[in-house]
Amino acid sequence: MTDLYQSQRAMRNMRRAAMQRGVIAILDVGTSKIACLVLRFDGPERFREDGLGSMAGQSSFRVIGAATTRSRGVRFGEIDAMQETERAIRTAVQAAQKMANVRVDHVIACLSGARPKSYGLAGDIEIAAEQVTEQDVARVLAACDVPDYGSEREVLHAQPVNFALDHRSGLADPRGQNGHRLACDMHLLTVETTALQNLLYCIKRCDLELAGLASSAYVAGIASLVEDEQELGAACIDMGGGATGLSIFIKKHMIYADSVRMGGDHVTSDIAKGLQVPMATAERIKTFYGGVMATGMDDREMIEIGGDSGDWERDRRKVSRAELIGIMRPRVEEILEEVRARLDAAGFDSLPSQQIVLTGGASQIPGLDGLAARILGQNVRLGRPLRVQGLPQAATGAAFASSVGLCLFAAHPQDEWWDFEIPAERYPARSLKRAVKWFRDNW
Amino acid sequence: MQQVTAPLRRDPAPSRAAYRMHRLWLTPVFRALLRVGVPAFVVTMGFGLYLSDDTRRAALGDKVAAMTKSVQERPEFMVTLMAVDGASEPLAAAIRNLVVVEFPVSSFSLDLEAMRAQIETIDAVKSADLRIRAGGILQVDVTERDPAMVWRSAQGLFLLDETGHRIAGLTVRDARPDLALVAGDGADKAVPEALALMAAAGPIAGRIRGLVRMGERRWDLVLDREQRIQLPEDEPVAALERVIALDQAEDILERDLTVVDMRNMQRPTLRLAGDALARLRGEDLKPATRVAGELAGN
Numbered sequence: 070m071t072d073l074y075q076s077q078r079a080m081r082n083m084r085r086a087a088m089q090r091g092v093i094a095i096l097d098v099g100t101s102k103i104a105c106l107v108l109r110f111d112g113p114e115r116f117r118e119d120g121l122g123s124m125a126g127q128s129s130f131r132v133i134g135a136a137t138t139r140s141r142g143v144r145f146g147e148i149d150a151m152q153e154t155e156r157a158i159r160t161a162v163q164a165a166q167k168m169a170n171v172r173v174d175h176v177i178a179c180l181s182g183a184r185p186k187s188y189g190l191a192g193d194i195e196i197a198a199e200q201v202t203e204q205d206v207a208r209v210l211a212a213c214d215v216p217d218y219g220s221e222r223e224v225l226h227a228q229p230v231n232f233a234l235d236h237r238s239g240l241a242d243p244r245g246q247n248g249h250r251l252a253c254d255m256h257l258l259t260v261e262t263t264a265l266q267n268l269l270y271c272i273k274r275c276d277l278e279l280a281g282l283a284s285s286a287y288v289a290g291i292a293s294l295v296e297d298e299q300e301l302g303a304a305c306i307d308m309g310g311g312a313t314g315l316s317i318f319i320k321k322h323m324i325y326a327d328s329v330r331m332g333g334d335h336v337t338s339d340i341a342k343g344l345q346v347p348m349a350t351a352e353r354i355k356t357f358y359g360g361v362m363a364t365g366m367d368d369r370e371m372i373e374i375g376g377d378s379g380d381w382e383r384d385r386r387k388v389s390r391a392e393l394i395g396i397m398r399p400r401v402e403e404i405l406e407e408v409r410a411r412l413d414a415a416g417f418d419s420l421p422s423q424q425i426v427l428t429g430g431a432s433q434i435p436g437l438d439g440l441a442a443r444i445l446g447q448n449v450r451l452g453r454p455l456r457v458q459g460l461p462q463a464a465t466g467a468a469f470a471s472s473v474g475l476c477l478f479a480a481h482p483q484d485e486w487w488d489f490e491i492p493a494e495r496y497p498a499r500s501l502k503r504a505v506k507w508f509r510d511n512w
Numbered sequence: 513m514q515q516v517t518a519p520l521r522r523d524p525a526p527s528r529a530a531y532r533m534h535r536l537w538l539t540p541v542f543r544a545l546l547r548v549g550v551p552a553f554v555v556t557m558g559f560g561l562y563l564s565d566d567t568r569r570a571a572l573g574d575k576v577a578a579m580t581k582s583v584q585e586r587p588e589f590m591v592t593l594m595a596v597d598g599a600s601e602p603l604a605a606a607i608r609n610l611v612v613v614e615f616p617v618s619s620f621s622l623d624l625e626a627m628r629a630q631i632e633t634i635d636a637v638k639s640a641d642l643r644i645r646a647g648g649i650l651q652v653d654v655t656e657r658d659p660a661m662v663w664r665s666a667q668g669l670f671l672l673d674e675t676g677h678r679i680a681g682l683t684v685r686d687a688r689p690d691l692a693l694v695a696g697d698g699a700d701k702a703v704p705e706a707l708a709l710m711a712a713a714g715p716i717a718g719r720i721r722g723l724v725r726m727g728e729r730r731w732d733l734v735l736d737r738e739q740r741i742q743l744p745e746d747e748p749v750a751a752l753e754r755v756i757a758l759d760q761a762e763d764i765l766e767r768d769l770t771v772v773d774m775r776n777m778q779r780p781t782l783r784l785a786g787d788a789l790a791r792l793r794g795e796d797l798k799p800a801t802r803v804a805g806e807l808a809g810n
Binding site: 138150153156157159160162163166167170171172274275276 | 514523524525526528531532534535538539540
């Protein structure tokens with residue numbers, strides 16, 4: 070745990086250094102695209118760490134550079150071919166720097182795959198004094214019994230979501246309150262170490278310093294859920310290219326995150342296989358004519374799929390839009406059913422409000438909300454990310470939900486375990502004893 | 513698996529070196545260095561290399577000198593003659609002898625301040641004012657010193673102005689009978705005091721022969737008939753006025769005495785002439801009055 074503390078705190082310090090310089094980049098490494106945004110922070114006087122500033126604190130920063138490039142070497146949200154991904158990251162970062170005309174040294178990244186796994190942790194302590202102090206908060210966090218998540222996994226988020234003092238639960242801030250027994254619930258999200266390390270290596274190869282890491286399901290939720298939904302309980306489903314992330318929020322805290330290893334790219338490959346066309350053509354057909362709800366009209370709408378087989382005279386195949394929908398719909402249904410299964414496993418149906426927000430690039434399929442309503446429940450809406458200052462029009466779509474969420478995350482990171490101080494008894498007692506001994510010997 | 517051995521056909525990504533160069537170029541310090549440092553270095557280096565050759569440097573120096581000369585020697589800047597105003601004929605001649613300027617000369621090469629200082633070293637010059645007038649004339653306005661005293665010193669006779677500054681030598685005392693005579697070492701340093709004494713001694717002006725500075729600290733007023741009024745160091749004018757008042761009341765200076773010693777104001781002392789005492793003890797005062805009358809008549 071100490072090791073985790075160190076590395077996460079180092080990242081927090083990096084973020085602070087970047088804030089002082091005023092420029093930070095965010096990097097969304099996805100399966101279909103890599104987006105890099107360069108943010109400029111307008112100084113600490115306008116950047117209020119406490120309560121909310123104007124426009125929910127978003128006015129503290131401004132996007133001054135944005136670049137997107139086709140992702141390469143990424144599958145299921147994990148890095149598959151390192152060199153390729155590194156080149157793609159380089160392309161995006163360079164283009165964003167060029168647009169911003171400023172050099173960026175610190176980057177906050179997110180990743181969508183790497184098999185995230187959620188754990189709910191609980192811990193409680195007896196309070197020595199009557200009032201709860203900072204030290205007590207630190208102690209109760211340290212008292213949470215960490216599950217054995219395996220050596221090949223790494224903690225990505227560890228957010229205290231609830232404090233309870235004696236019989237009162239749901240405390241926002243227990244400090245200063247009177248009580249005897251302090252309990253805490255914590256949400257721990259772990260991901261595979263190898264996927265993380267690959268991403269870190271790629272970023273390092275680009276001469277960038279990592280100032281933070283986030284799960285893309287989490288940041289997409291921040292960006293596309295409105296405040297009420299976060300408060301009352303909602304799930305955000307980020308339908309990306311290679312992975313579909315889902316995160317459940319309640320009381321403005323993420324309590325569950327998972328990812329389904331299927332996404333828009335699978336739909337594309339289904340089309341390519343079903344219609345015998347290249348992937349590029351399949352992607353084009355999907356974006357122009359794709360859909361999930363067939364109507365009578367679609368039988369008559371013929372799509373030229375030009376096989377690009379070199380035989381332009383003979384290869385003039387056409388399919389009806391209904392056929393295309395017939396190929397796409399089962400895959401989309403499969404994804405949504407998988408999501409449904411994950412939500413059920415997480416106990417989403419026991420939440421007071423069961424709002425579901427679809428976002429991400431693949432959520433732009435026409436008719437998806439109707440299909441999702443059938444599978445996931447009635448409260449489904451399509452979500453678009455929050456509008457942030459300076460974001461180009463091309464980057465305001467649903468596909469940029471996690472990028473925008475990362476911007477918000479960079480501006481206002483949620484309190485995590487490592488943001489609280491280390492409990493005093495965790496300090497190595499031996500070194501203190503040695504110091505005392507040294508004094509005794511020498512004075 | 514993708515092809516890993518052969519390079520990709522067309523890669524839109526920047527190479528690592530290009531990426532780093534771009535980042536370097538975006539570094540503000542590097543940019544400033546390249547924008548300011550490199551041009552400055554190139555200019556300095558080129559200049560240094562050009563000037564490292566002796567002949568080039570000399571040629572450059574000659575060229576600059578020729579250019580300045582050509583500008584300075586334009587007729588507008590030339591000075592052709594010197595006019596001395598406010599000086600007597602011999603002083604003007606002395607000034608012309610002292611300040612030797614080869615006319616015509618460029619006004620750039622005239623150091624007026626130095627020339628002024630040089631002219632003001634002449635004793636007779638109180639102050640000098642030099643300027644270059646339109647038409648190429650070096651105008652010298654001189655204020656002469658006014659002689660106020662004649663000083664007889666070990667070196668000879670000198671004229672002194674009212675501050676005691678030496679003006680000129682004098683061959684004979686009679687050349688300036690209108691001026692009072694002072695004598696003794698250090699008399700020139702106390703000329704204002706001497707002038708005040710002479711002014712105070714107006715009633716006996718006809719009898720005064722001069723003032724003698726004694727021991728460079730006090731004055732003796734010497735009258736004819738070898739009479740002497742020894743004045744104190746402090747407030748000599750008051751002492752002199754006292755003697756004059758005494759004289760006007762009692763005619764003491766008409767008596768047969770040689771020294772009126774006023775050095776101690778509390779105790780004025782008279783020294784009689786050698787035979788005066790005998791005559792006083794003698795039978796009649798007539799000879800004394802006679803002598804006094806004779807002397808007064810002289």
